[in-house]
Amino acid sequence: MVSGEQDTSQAETQVRVMAQTIHLPLPDACLPGVIANTQLLNGYVDLILGFDLPDDCAPAYEYEP
Numbered sequence: 001m002v003s004g005e006q007d008t009s010q011a012e013t014q015v016r017v018m019a020q021t022i023h024l025p026l027p028d029a030c031l032p033g034v035i036a037n038t039q040l041l042n043g044y045v046d047l048i049l050g051f052d053l054p055d056d057c058a059p060a061y062e063y064e065p
Helices: 003-021 028-049
Strands: none
Touching: 003 028
């Protein structure tokens, strides 16, 4: 199996397991979009987790653009 196929197969398995865990029906027609969005969101998770914050960073109580 080629690496891209393996990644797709693994992503499909993970999405199906997550949907099954929360009893969410997942039609086959929706699977490619759900996989794509899951991979996109995982990329954002990696960005957020990779952002180092110092322990002494003050919380922002108000949003100021």
